[in-house]
Each structure stands twice: as structure tokens, then as C-alpha cells.
Amino acid sequence: MQKIRTYLGIEIKYPKTAFFELSSCEGCQLQILNKEATLLNFLDLVEIVNFREVMSNRSNDYEIAFVEGSVTRADEVTQLLEIRQQAKTLVALGSCACFGGVNQLKNRFQNLEWVKKEVYGNHPIETQEVRPLSDFVTVDFSIYGCPVKKEEVEEIVTNLVLGKSIEHPRYPVCMECTANGNICLFNLGEPCLGPVTRAGCDAWCPNNRMGCWGCRGPADDANLRQLQKIMDDHNIPRQAMFDRLECFGGFTSAMKEMDR
Amino acid sequence: MKRLDFVDVLSADRSSARESDLNNFEYSYKAEITSVYRLTDTEKLYQIRIVDKVQRHHFAFRPGQFVMLELPGIGEGPFSISSSPSRHGDLELCVRAVGNLTNFLSRVARGTVVGISGPFGTSFPVEEMENSDVLLIAGGLGIVPLRAPLFCVLENRSRYNQVDIIYGARNPSEMLFTYQYQMWRQFDINLEIIVDQADATWQGPVGLITEVLKKRIKTAGNDLSSNTYAIVCGPPVMFHFVCDMLINARLPMQKIFVSLERRMHCGRGKCCRCNIGATYTCLSGPVFDYWSVLNMKEAI
Amino acid sequence: MLFKVFPENALEILYDVLAPYPLVGPQAKGKDREDKDIFVFDYINSFAELRLDFPTTIHSVKKFLLPSRENLCTFNLFDGDWEKYVDFNIYKPHVFFGLHPCDINALNKLDKVLTGPVYPDPFYSSKRKNMFIIGVNCNPQSWCFCKSMGADTVYSGFDMFLTDLGDKYFVEILSATAYDILTQLPIADPSEADHRRFIELMDERNRNFVCQVDSSDLTKILDLEFQSPVWQEWGDRCMSCGSCASVCPTCYCYGVKEYVDLDLTTATKQRQLYSCNLIDFAMVAGGHNFRPDSPSRLKYRYYHKHRGFQEAYEEALCVGCGRCGQACLADITVPDVIDSVRRQKVPK
């Protein structure tokens, strides 16, 4: 039995928490293990009952389910539906789960047979169009990013446990980038999706002088028409912009309205 | 070499503990929730008492002012003081659970210690209103900030002429402070309530608040120009219609008072979030006369 | 005001005297597409890093007074009770070596709001009072319109102000501390020739201001043109990204967020500088947004700076440094916007 804990007089439960992965690189789960300084506190915040990457025991009794990865095969749909049935709260962990992630790039080929053949030759292999979780089940919270940022995961989980509301920044990455005192990458001649991508990563890539690739998907009301103009004005090839926009799947629907 | 020894300006510890300077920026009073009443499904009335006796006694506010209420780690937000100014630091706040802070607040039990800072903002000129008719017009949660001036009126009833409360609620189950209606009426206050949607129990009028107001204005001979003050509180859409009617009834703009809502993070005229132009709702408001409102773009 | 001169090479002595303190100044931090240096204000570690010949920096010194994120207080929670701790986050006086007049003027404007008279912000004030400022004169850039904003010269808010006369520096001294420090340099009274040279230089500098904004009657015009279609056009371009406010030396609005630590026993209240261009700036509980679209938000920024602030303090909340226009990827600049409101035409 765990000790009882309270916050401002309210009893705070240890929610039973499980981690699952569909098609992914498992990097987002690894990020959870990757912040050693706070890992122990994190493990104490919730009761982890299922985390295949680190533990052998498995339990099907959980309230919060973190699901990483996108859906690319029929058995994953079944698994996802089962998780949804059990979990009170289903969290999409990372861009694969939220938007399809890099995996969904294969959707851009009309011909799935060609895709299979290119990689596996004539060997039979099962796969389907890559889809985010929300195409099959209701997702309660999304944690964006490829990979997710551990600080953000910690904040969201703490809020979830406390019952605080969870809100993502609505504004784009530029805000965080300029607040960090960075030199804008367009000034340096590099393309960047910061003006249209949802903030929250603290401008991870621009801080390292790499233009944003939009892994967190679009900000509220992202102005893609203006982005196109900015890219043109800075002589960035259209292709480079579209490569980035389509990379993680977050902009798929927004891109439909842009001319290639 | 000690040339640039500009001293430690305000030492943080000292400034937050200094009693003589209670308005200091990050200072907050510790206050205990002494009781919680559930008024409706979403609103609760909190009785909050500043813990320190001396501070409690010195806490003075004017009707219409608000406090910032803080739950450590959860959030801070502005709430109108809904109790009588004569009760000093024994406050009543009525809070609707709408978001992060307010939802959490709705879960805490009595005995919890919260942080209170303030009072902030402008107030209704209740002294100026003496010897006049008073129209208190409230929509929904707007009744909350009206309670403080109402208490002033009740406590000095003889100094005011006719007092009307016109209160519009969405439906009977959302009516606030029902337990006090009887008492208000005993003090010779005209209470008219209208709901948007009736339910089985409702016997009173159904419709928009303007209909009740129209009647009231009619009985005054369509002329409010002499000796009337109005206080209007409610959702932004209500302001336009109600205030227009009052102006058409020739009530001078300086005698119409409204309380505006804006996002506030500091309550101290710094964070800029409540700005309308450069007018800080927290410093120059939340109570404005209607003339000032008309002079601010996008105020309502 | 006292005036002195000291030889060019004595600048390093001045640096050495002040070097024991945290010293912030302009330095080159990269090259742009045209291979020109890009300047920023940052901590200086050697005299060679200090580059007083800078045009303007991308960001202002704001971050040292109003960091983009600053903890306002922390809480320790225990058994139903809690304790609050406040720290103003300043432990040593800072030297700011090389602020242009517009940047000092910007601080003076911030002072009006943040140091008084009601509820002075102690986080800002404590840092502001612990600043030792050395101003330097600038070379006007093509986008500077500080002259139109009356911010091209500065009379207060600094300790000493340097103008490069060629072989020597002309110093305006405004504080006793500054005088005290200068006594360690080979200073002399300026000669008649120095006076002439200074005035000539100022004349020349004045002629170099090319960018202008007609701000006459601006408060009225902004009111009149509140419904002007130009706002829609500018708004369509705006990315609502807040870069303009981030780089602006006079923008100060913020939001507050509270964090609870993983162990649920400590919490922090943090302020984050915000921007009125961000989509949720004027959103209130329940989802109502007073300025839901980018035209209304962009317009609001101009209203606050050039109308509201003017009304409250008889000056605009803008020093004409042009940083916002430089930072804006959509090419929205103050001179263009104000001009378009006057002429009802938006440049393409």
C-alpha cells in the first residue's frame, strides 16, 4: 500500500498507469527514462503497471494509458480499441500517435504495393495506410513532439494527477525562439517552420541553429499562406518547405490548401 | 574595490514579510476557507477569513473591488468581493467553476488555506448614490459584484430612495443567492427576476432582462434623468442593450456604472493582460462609468 | 551635466575597472546571409568581445531586466499549509556597456510603468536600480525612426554616455559613481575644438536619419481609422508569432503560470513575457476572446503603443528602434503600418 498524499487538503491518488507502443521508434518512451535527475520522482508520482520496455510484469488494470506510435496494421487497431476500453484517460504520446509521425510519409505514395515491394521485394507483408490514434479512438490528451520533451511530459502528468487543466501553447515556436534570444534562422539563410508550428518545445531546434521541422504540428490559426510567401522571399525552394511540412504529419490537412 | 555597491535593493524576504507594506507586489495574505456553500451546480460561495487578526481587521475595501485569490501551484485569479465592506477581512467570494483554478477551488474543503491579495480596482460610488433611486441590473454571474454595493444599501437603507434589482438568469436552477431574496424584499427592495428558460417550478416571467427594464423605465415615465443611478453587471452582450435603453431613458452616462471582465494576471497594472488601449481594467476598473467605456475601443 | 574627454585607448582601462562585475555589452554572434555580423547583447568576457561599433542588436537588453521567464515566488507545501518565498533574482550590480540612446529611452519608458507609482514591480525595479549604464552614440540605420519618436537623444537614465570623437571619447557624466570611476582614467576637460567636433558629429548624425514616421495627430487618427480596411490587410500577413514583442525594448506584458514539482511538495509561480499578438492574449475563462482574429490583435498593439500610452504618459510606447520590423518575417514595420493608416494603402 502506498502512503496517502494530499495537495491543499485534497487527496491525490496514485493512478495506475500503463505505457503501450504501436509503430514507432520507442524514442518517446525512452525520453521518459531519459531524464535521470527526476526519474525517481516521476516513478513515484504514478503507479506504473505496464511498461514493456523496462519491466516484465504486465497488468490490464490501469487508468491512464500512454500510447506511443501510429497505427499501421490491423492488429494494432484491435490493441488500441482494447486500451481505450480499459483506460479512463488515453494519452497520445508523441507525434506518431498524434499525427502519424514520420511513418505517415509512406502515405504519400498512392501505391501501397510499390512501397511493400521496394522494401520487401516479393515477400508477403502486411501493412496499411498510417493513421494517428484519433482516427480510431477518442484521445483525451496529446503530447506533441518527435521526440516528446520530458519536461512537458512531467508537467502534463503532474497536472493530470492533480486534476489541473492541461493546455498547450496556442502560439507558434517563434515566440519561444525570439524569447530565447536566438538569431532567426531566416537571417542565417535557413528555412524554419517556427512561424506556424505549435510552441511548447522551447524552440528546441532553433536553439541549436536547426530550422524547425514542425514535429509538433500547427499552432492555432497557423498562417500557412504567409509562410509560403516568407519562404519565397528568402529563396527557399518550395520543395524544402513541403518536405518539412509533410515530415511529421501534423500539417497534412493544412497543406491541402497550398499549391505545390 | 567597491564602487558599484548599489546595495541589495528590496531584500525579498523582508519585503514580503513587511507588515507596513501589505500592498507589496508579491505579498499575499493567508486566508482560511471557513465554509463552502454550494449555490448551484457550478457556483459555490466561499467564506474566507484572513488568518492574522490584525491584518483581517485592517483589510478595508470598497464595494466593487476585487481580490486576487491564489492556490499555490494551481493558479491565481481575480474575484469580486461579494460581502459587505463592513465585515473587513471576513470575505465572501462566489466562484463559478470554469477552468483550471476555479475547478480546483471547487474541490477544496473548508479549512484550506489560500492566498489573498488586494483589494484592487475601482469601486461603485455608493456615497454619491445616496438620496437617489438605485437600479441594480445583473445578468448571470453579474449578481456577484453587485452584492457588495447591495449590502451597503441594506445597511443604510434609509439613505436611499427606491432600490430595484433586475436580475436575469438563464434558468431557475442557475439563480444565485435565492436564500437571500426574502431578506432583500424585507428591506423594501424591488426584486424582479426573469429567466431565459423556465422549468416546471418557475412561475415568474420568461424572456430577456431588457423586458423587465422596459417596464421599470415605463413606470418612471420613460425618464430616468433625475435622481437615478444604475449599476450594470453581466456578460458583454448584455451591456449594449441595457445601457442603450438607459441612455434612451435619458440617464446620464456618468450615472451608469459597469464592471468589466478581462483576463488578469497581476491585478497591479503590470501584466497588461486586462488592458483596453492603455487603460488597465485592474487599476482604472473594473468599475467604469459608461462614458469611459464608450471612450475605449472594444471595451464591451 | 559634466563633460569630459579621454583618449581612445583609455577605453580599455574603463573596461578593466568594470570587468569584475557582470558586464553586458554588444558582441557579434554570427553572420547573416550577406556575411555581415549579427549583434546581440550578452555577457562580455574580454575587451575584444565588446564591439561598440555595432549597428543595432537583434534583441534589446530587456532580457536582463524582464527575463522571458522569471520565477516570482516558490511555495513549500506541507500538511494543508504552505509557505511562500519571494526572490527578486538579482545578486550583483550589472554593468551595461554600450547602450544606444533608443535603448536607454526604452528603459525610461518601462520605468514609468514598472517602477511606479502604484504597485512598483520589485523584480524589475531591483534590477533597474542595480544597473550601471554606459551609453554610446549610434550610427543611424536605414530602418531607425527614433528621431520621429523623440528617442534619438537621451537626457537621463544612464550613468555616463560616450561619443567617439575619433581619437578620443567625449563623455557626458550623469552620476557620481560614474565620475568616481572616470577618475581612474586620464580624463581632461573638453577643449573648444572638442566641443566643435562633438556638435559637428551630431549634425552629421542627424542628417543620417532617413526613416521617418509622421506621428502628428496620431492618437486621433488611430481612433478615426479604427475600422480601416488596412488593419485587415496587415492582419492577414501577421503570423501572430509574437516576435515583434519579444525583440521590442518597450513591450512588457506577461502571463503567469504555476508549476507543481513532481513530488507535489513545492510549487513555482513563473511569469512569462507574452505578446498581445498571440492568439489567446485576450481570452477569458469560458473561451470568450476579446480579440479573436489577427487584425484586431495587430491593431491593438499599435493602439496600446501609439494611442493608449500616449494618452496616459504623453509619449508613445515606442522608441523607433525598428527591431520589430527587422524581426518580422512578414515585413510588418511601424513606419509602413502608420503610414498606411494615414494613407489607406498597404505597401505590397
Added chain:
Amino acid sequence: MRNAINCDIKIKHLTRVEGHGNIRILIKDGQVKKASWDVVETPRFFEAILVGKQWENAPVLCGRICGICSIGHTLASIRATEKAFGMVPSMQTERLRLLLKHMETLQSHILHLYFLIAPDFLGADSAIELIKTHTEEIQRAARLKLLANDGGDLVGGRRLHPIRTVVGGFTMLPDRRKLATLRQRLYAALPDLNKTADLFGSFTIPDFFRETEFVSLQANGSYPFIGGQLMSSDGVVKEEEDYLAMTNEYMVDHSTSKWSKLSRKSMAVGALARVNNNFTALHPSAREIAGQLGLQPISYNPFMNNFAQLVECVHVVQDSILLIDELLGSDWQESRQQVIPIAGHGTGAVEVPRGILYHWYQFDGDGRITKADCVIPTSQNNGNIHHDIKAMVQELADQGKTDHEIRLLAEMLVRAYDPCISCSVH
């Protein structure tokens, strides 16, 4: 005389490994009827995804093949691209890349040793359980991992899916003062590694041997991690570009991952292969630890792979210290070269924690990828794992072990390879 044993073991989604794999064991009357290692991970088709993409996408996308060795994938991808374009990285870039690589090796090996392997030896379900029983060990693991991850942040900008490494060099160079601090921390970590060696030295690893062929990069003066010639313990030596002759990938029915072989029916890559093949190139203190752990080339015990990882940890920490000394000993040069794409193809071979990794791309004149191939260590190991299970289970059956013991040992055997399954099915 004991009864001949019967058992039927099905392990679905083996835990404490990266990705999804199943173990299937069927023993009837003491005879192993079936013993197989099946990878059931869903494929993501990276090789197809890359087709048509501009060169600059390759490292960004390929890093996402695997979360654990994203640094290795990124570096292999960059190397393949640079070689296709005829670019030669500067000395400074090479050093920084190797330093970054070392950080990945350290963090991955420590993760594997403490979090995935140690619970088996200490009789625990997971490292989470060990937090209470073996607090000091877990804290030590966290310290070492933190060091490696911080190093990754410093050089690569991010510990996972690095940002600063691009074709042509680095977008940004590490802060020199922080580099010096990293050096200090690396130095201070050596005692932790010695304690780790003491801990693992106290475990008895299962006594199982099966001769096989070990494939790795070949040392060229120094212990190899990035590029160079390929070698096998059976004496095959090939150029990097000839990697296909080294891997010979083929498909098997029960697995979504491909398999490989060279001179025999299966081959092995990874820490043990590297240590076996390049023992003399290890840092002396790494060799010392190897001696302490009883690891001598050529070892055919697959469980020794865990010890080989530990030996490599010591090597990379020592080598990182030298690298930082070299980096700090000279001024920063230009960090990034200009990239001029030309038509052609290139191979990048990189030793990632689990073995040798190849990326191969073909580009058109505009720098667009027309064909891509990635060969992942675990797919090279699959065959070896499979045959090891078979051989070991037969031995265990002969010894009359219980279901439970067979199951546990089979799991431990697979874990010893530290398979990276999502990687192998990419």
C-alpha cells in the same frame, strides 16, 4: 534417470527489449521440436519513405528509425550522404561526431546493463523494483546515464534525435567551458564504472557456447566506430561500399525483420563481435576490465556480450576524455561545409551499440534519393539469436531443466543481444 521433459513456451512481446519479438519453444519428450525467435514488429518502410526526398531529409528521417540509437542512425545517414557527394569531414567534425557516438554507446550500454539485464540477475521484475532494494546501484546507473545524455545534449543538441549534426558538419559547436566540464565529469565517472564491473563480475553468467562468425568494422589504429573496412572473425575483409557482400539479407516466413549470414548459417554483430575482433585496439584500462570479467577473445558465449558492453563503456569514457583534450587543444574551425549534391551513391557504416549499421543511398543530380537501403544490426543478429536459442534449449532439455528455467534463460539469452527490434523492422 529423469523423465524426458515436455514443454510449450510462447512468449509474446518479450519485455525489457526495444521493440516487439516473440519466443516460441516446443519440447516433446526431451526433443526440441521448435525453438524460434520471431520478430513481429510492424514495419514502417523507411527505405521507401526516403525515395524522392531531398538529401537533407535523410538524417532527420533515418534518426527516427530507432529511439535508442538515433545518434548512430543519424551519423550513418550523414556519412552515406557525404560519401555519395564526395565530401570529407574535417578533423574537428570527425572528433565531435565520435564524441557524440561515444555518448550514445555509453548511455545505451548503461541502460541495457542496469535497467534491462540486471533485474534478471538480481531476481527482480524490473529496475523499478530495484529502486528500493538496490538504491545505490540504480543511482549509479542514473548518474552514468545522465552523464552520457548530457554529453549528447552538449554535442548533438539533443540526447535523442540529435539536432546539431547535419550533412557537412555541425549547425552549432559545443560551448568550450561546458566541454571542459564534461571532461571532468567523465573522469569522475571512472570509479562508477569500476563499481559496475564489480557488480557484474559478481553475476554468474550461464555457461553456454556456440561457435559463430563475428562481424564488425576493422580497427585502423583505433577502436572502430565510424566508417572503415569491414571484417569477420572468419577472415572475411571487405570495403565499406561492399557491405551487401557482408550482410546478405534474406527474408524468413515468421519474421518481419530480415535476416543475414556470411560464411556460416548465421553471424553475430555487437559489442562482443567488436571486442572479439578488435581487442588490441581497446584502451588499456578497458582491456584490464575485460581481464577482470574473464572476457578474452574470441569468446563464443553470447551472454558475454553484456560484459563486452561494460568493457566498451570504459573504452568510450577514456577515449572521450582524449577527444575532448584534442578538441580543446585547438581553436574552433568552421563548423559546417557547404553541400553540393552530385549524382551517385554512398555507404555509411557505423558501429552502433548493438552492432554494425549500414545506410546506403543513391542520389540523382538534384540531390534527391532514388533508392535507399538500411541494414540494421539486429537483423544481422536475428539468425544467430534463433540458432542460439535452438542450441541452448536443447542443452537445457538434456539437463532436464524446468519450464520456468528454460523460459527465463531463453529470455535472458535474447536480452543479452540487446536486440533493437523496431530498428530491425524499419
